[in-house]
Amino acid sequence: MINVDPSSTISPVEQIRSQLAAQIQAGQLTPDTKLPPVRQLAADLRVAPGTVGKAYKELESAGLIRTARAAGTRVNPGHATTEPLIKAAQTLAERANRQGLTLTEAQGLLAHTWKTIQPS
Amino acid sequence: MGFLPMAVVVVITTVVAGGLIFLLRRLNGMTSDVSIRSGTASQNRGPAASKYRSEARATGAALLIGCSVASLMSLISSWWGQGYGLPFALAGGAGTVVGLLAYSLWPRPAWTAEVGTPVVAELEPRGVTTFARERVFVLPLTAAIMLVLGLLLAGVYSATDEHGLHRVFQRRSLSGWAVENGQVSDVQYNISSSGPFPGWYYGVPMIIGTALMICVVYWSLHRIAAAPRPPSADLFDLDRSLRSLATTFVMAASSSALAFQIAGLGIITGIVLRSSHTDPVPTIDSSLPPGTIAVEPGHSLALTLILVSILVGITAVVLLVKAVTISTNLQSLARTISNPNHEPAR
Numbered sequence: 001m002i003n004v005d006p007s008s009t010i011s012p013v014e015q016i017r018s019q020l021a022a023q024i025q026a027g028q029l030t031p032d033t034k035l036p037p038v039r040q041l042a043a044d045l046r047v048a049p050g051t052v053g054k055a056y057k058e059l060e061s062a063g064l065i066r067t068a069r070a071a072g073t074r075v076n077p078g079h080a081t082t083e084p085l086i087k088a089a090q091t092l093a094e095r096a097n098r099q100g101l102t103l104t105e106a107q108g109l110l111a112h113t114w115k116t117i118q119p120s
Numbered sequence: 121m122g123f124l125p126m127a128v129v130v131v132i133t134t135v136v137a138g139g140l141i142f143l144l145r146r147l148n149g150m151t152s153d154v155s156i157r158s159g160t161a162s163q164n165r166g167p168a169a170s171k172y173r174s175e176a177r178a179t180g181a182a183l184l185i186g187c188s189v190a191s192l193m194s195l196i197s198s199w200w201g202q203g204y205g206l207p208f209a210l211a212g213g214a215g216t217v218v219g220l221l222a223y224s225l226w227p228r229p230a231w232t233a234e235v236g237t238p239v240v241a242e243l244e245p246r247g248v249t250t251f252a253r254e255r256v257f258v259l260p261l262t263a264a265i266m267l268v269l270g271l272l273l274a275g276v277y278s279a280t281d282e283h284g285l286h287r288v289f290q291r292r293s294l295s296g297w298a299v300e301n302g303q304v305s306d307v308q309y310n311i312s313s314s315g316p317f318p319g320w321y322y323g324v325p326m327i328i329g330t331a332l333m334i335c336v337v338y339w340s341l342h343r344i345a346a347a348p349r350p351p352s353a354d355l356f357d358l359d360r361s362l363r364s365l366a367t368t369f370v371m372a373a374s375s376s377a378l379a380f381q382i383a384g385l386g387i388i389t390g391i392v393l394r395s396s397h398t399d400p401v402p403t404i405d406s407s408l409p410p411g412t413i414a415v416e417p418g419h420s421l422a423l424t425l426i427l428v429s430i431l432v433g434i435t436a437v438v439l440l441v442k443a444v445t446i447s448t449n450l451q452s453l454a455r456t457i458s459n460p461n462h463e464p465a466r
Contacts, residue, residue, distance in 0.1 A: 001353065005238040020243075029243065036245045043348040044241035046233050072245065 004045045012047050016055035024064050024079050026086060031077030035065065038073075167350075168358045169458035170229050175362060176450035178226035179369050183447060186219020186373065204287060209322050209384070213329035216377035217336050220370065224340045231359070233351035240353045248341035251360070251367040260375040264330050267382050271323035274389060278319020286319035289392050294400035294410055304402045314392045318385050326381070337374045341367060358457065365446055373443040379436035386429025394422035 002019040004012050023029045035041075038056060042049040056073060059065045067073045096106035190211040197208035233239050249257050279290040293312040298305050316322070344366045350359050397418035400410040414420075 001240055001242055003238045003240045007236045023243075033243075034245050036241075036243060040246060040346065041241055041243075043346070044239075046239050046348070046351065 002045075004047060012045070012051050013054045013058070016041075016045070016047075016052060017058050020055065020059055021062070021064055024059075024075055025081050027080035027083070029075045031075055031080070033075045034071075035073040035075065164350075164352065164355050165457055165460075167229070167231065168355060169454045171231070171359075171362060172450050172454035172457060174226070174228045175366060176447060176454060178223050178228065179366075179443070179447035179450060181226060182219040182223035182369075182373065183443060185222045186215040186377075188215075189218045190215030190377075204285065204321070205316055206322060206325065209318075209381075210325055210329050212377040212381045212384075213326070213333050216333050216374050217329075219373065220336045220340045223370070224336075224343050231348060231350040231355070237351070239351040241349060242356070246345040248338060248345055250345055251363045252371060256368065256371050260371065260378055261334070263375070263378055263382060264334060267378070267385070268327050268330055270385070271318060271327055274318040275320040275323040278317055278321075278323075279313060281313060281315060285321040286323075287317060287321040288313035288315035288319065289317040289396055291396035292399070294402065297402035299404055302404060304404060307402050314396050316388060317392050318389055322385075326385075330378075330381075333374060333378070337370060340370045344370070365450060369443055369446045372439045372446065376436045376439035376443060379432050379439060383429045383433035383436055386425050386432065390422045390426035390429060393425070394419060397422055 002016060002023075004015050006012070008015065010018075020029070020035075029035075035056075036044075038049050038052045042052040045052070056065065056067065060067060064076055064079050065073055066076055092106065092110070096109070101109070193207045193211035193214050197203060197205055197211070200207065275286065277289065278286045279288050280286055281288045290311050290313050292309050295308045295310040297307040318326070344363050347363075350356065397415040398412045399415050401413050402410055
């Protein structure tokens with residue numbers, strides 16, 4: 001499932017693109033999963049078909065999905081984050097939540113750790 | 121068909137249909153198909169009930185308009201003698217096409233999202249076959265293809281009548297014989313015709329009608345599947361149940377019309393073929409009419425066709441009852457959704 005918040009400062013195209021990309025990378029959308037047609041998703045999300053079309057095009061450019069006339073739009077293989085990484089992310093989220101951290105604080109912590117392991 | 125026999129048929133059909141509705145509702149309790157979640161927010165009940173109510177009206181109007189068109193075509197057939205029953209043969213298809221067009225074009229309230237609130241959507245593609253089991257679509261489509269093939273075959277074996285219309289089946293009939301020394305001799309046969317037979321005169325319009333019916337059914341199912349989902353996940357179950365009932369209604373109503381067509385054609389063809397596969401036998405006593413002998417396997421196959429057609433006719437009545445039951449249950453469900461304490465009609 002994805003959602004679009006019209007009151008958000010993030011554009012609907014980016015909301016759709018980022019949620020679909022996140023679900024593909026998290027493995028929730030498995031390779032070769034068929035995505036809904038542009039018109040259907042646009043009607044359900046109450047956005048213009050061009051909005052969904054643009055999000056799909058960006059995902060296609062990033063190689064996350066492919067579109068064929070007969071087969072529709074499908075998820076490309078090879079983009080899902082590996083299983084241990086998803087588990088590690090879940091553990092981080094659960095522990096951060098238990099310690100009362102907000103999502104932004106947890107993300108900040110991850111960003112800091114990320115920088116420390118980068119080779120200088 | 122005169123007015124009185126038609127009235128008798130309508131009364132008997134209504135009584136049988138009423139009885140079957142009662143039985144189906146007792147046995148099935150179709151209202152249990154839709155689960156109204158206790159968590160459904162009270163502000164969502166109004167729009168959901170409104171959707172169910174408008175769907176009930178659409179299905180009711182479709183049935184009423186479809187049956188009216190079919191009855192009108194039957195009446196035209198009885199008035200228009202030169203049509204040789206062609207409007208009657210097309211009545212079921214015409215009723216379905218007009219009824220389903222009325223159903224699809226019936227104004228319905230859309231699920232609306234409040235301005236500024238987040239909207240949720242599923243990532244599952246919806247198609248015309250999403251909201252019912254596969255056999256619900258495969259069986260009628262197979263029946264339609266068999267009907268077209270049967271009409272083509274009947275067209276090939278049909279012959280022209282005195283007006284040049286391909287609507288009779290030619291057969292051998294006894295024209296005379298002589299009796300010499302107590303022995304039958306000089307037996308003479310000629311070709312005579314039996315009808316009405318579903319030759320090209322009936323076949324071509326019926327094939328076009330069946331193709332049109334398939335297109336309209338597909339369009340109606342596509343509209344059901346393509347309509348936007350509710351903006352809130354809270355209403356997804358109710359929406360799915362409504363689409364499921366609507367899909368079943370379209371398929372039950374159209375399959376019923378198709379089955380009526382197949383049954384009618386099968387019975388008429390069976391009667392013609394049965395009489396055509398009965399050979400007259402000359403008798404020595406010329407004062408007596410000639411005896412008859414059944415020509416097998418045509419005679420038994422024709423009888424089988426009649427019996428199978430009667431079964432298909434019964435199926436057509438059951439499917440029509442199913443469509444009527446869905447229509448009445450939608451109204452009952454609308455009441456249950458708007459007032460959860462309301463006991464669904466049984």
